[in-house]
Amino acid sequence: MLDSKIPEGPLKEKWTKHKSKIKLVNPANKRKYHVIVVGTGLAGASAAASLSELGYNVHVFCIQDSPRRAHSIAAQGGINAAKNYPNDGDSIYRLFYDTVKGGDFRSREANVYRLAEVSNCIIDQCVAQGVPFAREYSGYLDNRSFGGAQVSRTFYARGQTGQQLLLGAYSALMKEVGKGAIKLYPRTEMLDLVIADGVARGIITRNLVTGKVERFAADAVVLATGGYGNVFYLSTNAKACNVTASWRAHKKGALFANPCYTQIHPTCIPVHGDYQSKLTLMSESLRNDGRVWVPKKKGDTRQASQIPEDERDYYLERKYPSFGNLVPRDLASRNAKLVCDEGKGVGATGQAVYLDFADAIKRLGADKLKERYENLFEMYERISGVSAYKEPMMIYPAVHYTMGGLWVDYNLMSNLPGLFVIGEANFSDHGANRLGASALMQGLADGYFVLPYTIGDYLAGVKSGQTKTDLPEFAEAEKQVKEKTDRLLSIKGKKTVDEFHRELGKLVWDKCGMARNDAGLKEALKRIPEIRDEFWKNVNVPGSGTDLNQSLERAGRVADFLEFSETLVRDALHRRESCGGHFREEFQTPEGEALRDDNNFCYVGAWQFQGVGNEPTLHKEALNFEEVHLAQRNYK
Amino acid sequence: MPHDPLPNLIIMTKTITLTLKVWRQKSKSEKGKFEVYKADNIDTDMSFLEMLDVVNEKLTKEGKEPIAFDHDCREGICGACGAVVNGQPHGPLDATTLCQLHMRNFKTGQTLVIEPWRAKGFPIVRDLVVDRSSFDRIMAAGGFVSVKTGSAPEANSIAVAKKNAELAMDAAQCIGCGACVAACPNASAMLFVGAKVSQLSLLPQGKIESKERVLKMVKKMDEEGFGNCSNEYECEAACPKSISVTNIARMNKEFRQAEVDS
Ligand SMILES: Cc1cc2nc3c(=O)[nH]c(=O)nc-3n(C[C@H](O)[C@H](O)[C@H](O)COP(=O)(O)OP(=O)(O)OC[C@H]3O[C@@H](n4cnc5c(N)ncnc54)[C@H](O)[C@@H]3O)c2cc1C
Ligand code: FES
Numbered sequence: 017m018l019d020s021k022i023p024e025g026p027l028k029e030k031w032t033k034h035k036s037k038i039k040l041v042n043p044a045n046k047r048k049y050h051v052i053v054v055g056t057g058l059a060g061a062s063a064a065a066s067l068s069e070l071g072y073n074v075h076v077f078c079i080q081d082s083p084r085r086a087h088s089i090a091a092q093g094g095i096n097a098a099k100n101y102p103n104d105g106d107s108i109y110r111l112f113y114d115t116v117k118g119g120d121f122r123s124r125e126a127n128v129y130r131l132a133e134v135s136n137c138i139i140d141q142c143v144a145q146g147v148p149f150a151r152e153y154s155g156y157l158d159n160r161s162f163g164g165a166q167v168s169r170t171f172y173a174r175g176q177t178g179q180q181l182l183l184g185a186y187s188a189l190m191k192e193v194g195k196g197a198i199k200l201y202p203r204t205e206m207l208d209l210v211i212a213d214g215v216a217r218g219i220i221t222r223n224l225v226t227g228k229v230e231r232f233a234a235d236a237v238v239l240a241t242g243g244y245g246n247v248f249y250l251s252t253n254a255k256a257c258n259v260t261a262s263w264r265a266h267k268k269g270a271l272f273a274n275p276c277y278t279q280i281h282p283t284c285i286p287v288h289g290d291y292q293s294k295l296t297l298m299s300e301s302l303r304n305d306g307r308v309w310v311p312k313k314k315g316d317t318r319q320a321s322q323i324p325e326d327e328r329d330y331y332l333e334r335k336y337p338s339f340g341n342l343v344p345r346d347l348a349s350r351n352a353k354l355v356c357d358e359g360k361g362v363g364a365t366g367q368a369v370y371l372d373f374a375d376a377i378k379r380l381g382a383d384k385l386k387e388r389y390e391n392l393f394e395m396y397e398r399i400s401g402v403s404a405y406k407e408p409m410m411i412y413p414a415v416h417y418t419m420g421g422l423w424v425d426y427n428l429m430s431n432l433p434g435l436f437v438i439g440e441a442n443f444s445d446h447g448a449n450r451l452g453a454s455a456l457m458q459g460l461a462d463g464y465f466v467l468p469y470t471i472g473d474y475l476a477g478v479k480s481g482q483t484k485t486d487l488p489e490f491a492e493a494e495k496q497v498k499e500k501t502d503r504l505l506s507i508k509g510k511k512t513v514d515e516f517h518r519e520l521g522k523l524v525w526d527k528c529g530m531a532r533n534d535a536g537l538k539e540a541l542k543r544i545p546e547i548r549d550e551f552w553k554n555v556n557v558p559g560s561g562t563d564l565n566q567s568l569e570r571a572g573r574v575a576d577f578l579e580f581s582e583t584l585v586r587d588a589l590h591r592r593e594s595c596g597g598h599f600r601e602e603f604q605t606p607e608g609e610a611l612r613d614d615n616n617f618c619y620v621g622a623w624q625f626q627g628v629g630n631e632p633t634l635h636k637e638a639l640n641f642e643e644v645h646l647a648q649r650n651y652k
Numbered sequence: 653m654p655h656d657p658l659p660n661l662i663i664m665t666k667t668i669t670l671t672l673k674v675w676r677q678k679s680k681s682e683k684g685k686f687e688v689y690k691a692d693n694i695d696t697d698m699s700f701l702e703m704l705d706v707v708n709e710k711l712t713k714e715g716k717e718p719i720a721f722d723h724d725c726r727e728g729i730c731g732a733c734g735a736v737v738n739g740q741p742h743g744p745l746d747a748t749t750l751c752q753l754h755m756r757n758f759k760t761g762q763t764l765v766i767e768p769w770r771a772k773g774f775p776i777v778r779d780l781v782v783d784r785s786s787f788d789r790i791m792a793a794g795g796f797v798s799v800k801t802g803s804a805p806e807a808n809s810i811a812v813a814k815k816n817a818e819l820a821m822d823a824a825q826c827i828g829c830g831a832c833v834a835a836c837p838n839a840s841a842m843l844f845v846g847a848k849v850s851q852l853s854l855l856p857q858g859k860i861e862s863k864e865r866v867l868k869m870v871k872k873m874d875e876e877g878f879g880n881c882s883n884e885y886e887c888e889a890a891c892p893k894s895i896s897v898t899n900i901a902r903m904n905k906e907f908r909q910a911e912v913d914s
Contacts, residue, residue, distance in 0.1 A: 188801070512712045566720055
């Protein structure tokens with residue numbers, strides 16, 4: 017059993033008490049401690065800035081040419097906090113409760129409570145940085161409601177909340193860079209973690225412009241490298257999102273928790289060709305006014321407007337009369353798949369359903385709709401060439417977020433001392449399903465208000481500046497990184513990196529996507545090693561390793577996905593229950609709803625690496641629910 | 653014979669053929685030149701970057717090195733992508749980044765000249781990839797509010813007039829892509845700097861440091877080799893987020909005031 021190091025005492029007092037007991041580093045000594053932060057999304061940028069302000073010596077790495085371009089920039093909808101400005105009954109407890117329930121009772125109560133507790137400070141901090149949140153005419157902050165909650169607790173900056181929050185964190189980061197307190201390494205990819213005597217000592221990186229492989233030593237390493245949604249190839253994630261940093265840390269001993277918890281967002285623009293490189297999300301808010309339907313008849317190829325009312329199946333309204341089109345993400349997604357599997361899907365591929373605004377236009381007028389959704393309708397038209405004022409939108413679910421990640425304890429430290437993991441890269445707060453507007457909250461909570469305390473507790477117990485890059489472990493790790501690069505470049509096979517990535521993505525999507533079953537998962541477990549073997553024999557990576565080589569970058573990431581996906585599928589196979597984003601067809605209620613098995617699976621499944629292709633070892637962390645009563649979610 | 657209706661749900665895919673003249677340059681120090689490629693069978697539903705992906709897959713299969721270009725979100729928000737297409741930064745469509753530009757905006761038989769941003773402040777790294785770290789250095793010089801984590805007051809303790817909040821948001825939408833610099837005959841970065849200066853000086857939280865900020869950011873901008881503004885307004889026209897040149901005017905006002913006071 018894993019020790020999560022949850023502090024003693026009542027839930028509501030844990031964090032406060034813990035903070036007051038935490039060991040402190042003498043301010044005069046902080047400069048002597050070196051901390052590496054990998055990643056500059058919300059989690060990494062906020063952590064790096066805050067640690068530097070405290071006086072630590074911080075080194076920051078990212079793949080993009082500027083820290084401002086991390087994937088967090090793309091978040092649209094908003095960020096939750098328990099401010100209760102609208103006076104509609106919100107509280108820290110309610111935010112905590114909604115998050116635990118939304119996560120289908122597979123998250124750690126103590127972490128979630130802390131998250132809700134610090135949520136309000138995040139809004140204060142961001143406003144002070146100059147984040148231009150939406151405001152009311154009074155000049156005070158505006159809120160809106162979001163899926164899975166009955167209160168309005170979401171703060172937003174038009175449809176660009178992630179951008180504005182990230183630019184806030186980035187500006188804090190650059191303030192420290194300007195002072196010379198942070199050293200920044202953009203276009204630099206971490207390719208290995210260095211462990212000596214069981215402790216994280218540093219990283220090996222590759223400069224993406226010059227190809228130079230380098231060693232960096234530190235007293236602690238923080239991974240803020242985001243989620244692994246791109247294992248599916250097509251997802252709403254940015255193209256550079258990857259599992260490399262997490263996976264290589266995993267290969268060095270860090271446990272990987274709940275990889276099978278992946279979130280599929282119901283309203284994305286469908287795939288329209290095999291050249292497709294990514295999927296675009298259309299905000300969930302559209303389901304407030306759009307009605308989801310498919311033709312009742314299989315293979316009906318008539319144009320939407322030609323299909324009479326009584327030949328349409330508004331399946332969400334039919335199956336969930338009280339929530340209708342507003343059921344949670346996992347239900348909306350799964351039901352879209354069900355009707356398409358029955359052959360009722362629409363569009364060129366049959367992999368789409370209608371989201372129809374005709375009734376809303378009749379009821380409210382096109383102008384009202386324009387006021388509410390103008391930018392979304394515009395984006396839809398830009399991509400599809402179709403006006404949603406005239407024709408219903410076509411939508412289909414797509415991979416969006418990954419709840420699983422490296423295992424961390426209450427202090428956000430992995431099982432390897434000195435290795436901390438924050439943001440989407442860890443598994444900590446969302447259980448089996450994340451609620452909308454909670455990822456931004458978690459990334460910033462980790463970076464601004466949790467890690468700066470807990471890392472001090474660790475560093476206070478170690479002597480500073482002990483690590484040097486001349487340890488044999490650094491030399492060995494560097495050698496392996498170089499060998500891997502050389503090997504990738506020397507294969508000169510017949511298939512491109514993207515061809516392999518597409519093949520893997522399709523397999524994982526088909527067998528381990530929205531619905532999973534024993535036979536399919538076993539088939540995937542057979543296929544993945546075959547694809548991986550072929551990759552290492554037949555991939556073609558052009559160019560050299562001594563300059564900017566984007567094919568080489570992608571090849572390294574795909575090679576890691578080809579290993580990681582096996583663990584993802586194994587986790588899905590072992591979890592013989594349905595919960596949140598993990599739906600096993602064998603485990604459902606007679607009505608087709610997810611059926612949890614709390615007697616046997618109320619735990620975090622954390623995997624230990626045992627060699628490529630070998631079955632990893634499962635470690636369990638029991639989840640104890642003291643505050644919230646375990647119950648089946650009901651949205652009928 | 654049974655009536656077989658035209659499956660009009662199926663969006664008829666249309667394909668076009670283009671000639672690409674693409675700037676190829678191995679590194680900053682090596683000389684570059686245009687290479688010509690045929691882009692056949694380009695589905696008009698593709699984005700511009702997907703079209704480049706297709707060309708790159710073909711080049712790779714032919715044993716050639718693919719065209720390097722920056723990109724990440726492919727949703728018009730990260731600011732990574734960008735190239736000059738037939739003389740226009742981000743191509744012909746208004747308020748649209750290259751990744752959001754779709755091929756239905758081009759005609760079969762067209763020749764597209766594709767070049768990187770060209771500016772002293774943006775040295776070429778490879779092909780269409782340029783080094784925009786000068787923007788980061790300008791930000792590090794003063795593009796922030798010096799508030800430390802933990803020292804912020806309660807968020808609603810200071811009201812901000814909605815009008816100012818909206819204007820600040822208009823300016824804050826800048827994605828830092830650099831199209832404004834590429835479009836300007838003087839390779840000026842005034843729109844980029846003006847947007848940040850405006851955003852922060854419009855808000856009470858940023859007002860306190862506004863003088864110091866504008867002086868430091870403008871000084872850094874000059875040091876980085878960006879030119880001056882001569883009111884061409886090309887920047888606003890090229891900006892994928894339609895950031896207005898009024899932000900430059902606001903910055904100039906702030907700057908003059910700051911100089912007088914300092
Ligand atoms: C389209 C979209 C919309 C969303 N909307 C919302 C929303 O409205 N509300 C909400 O709460 N959440 C939303 N999310 C989720 C949320 O945006 C992400 O979960 C969150 O931003 C992740 O932040 P992060 O800091 O953990 O990682 P990221 O922002 O992904 O940053 C990862 C960083 O790590 C770096 N990195 C990765 N690997 C390496 C390596 N090997 N070496 C060096 N650097 C590396 C990258 O360069 C980058 O800087 C949305 C997600 C998507 C895809
Ligand atoms: S790729 Fe992000 S703006 Fe174009």
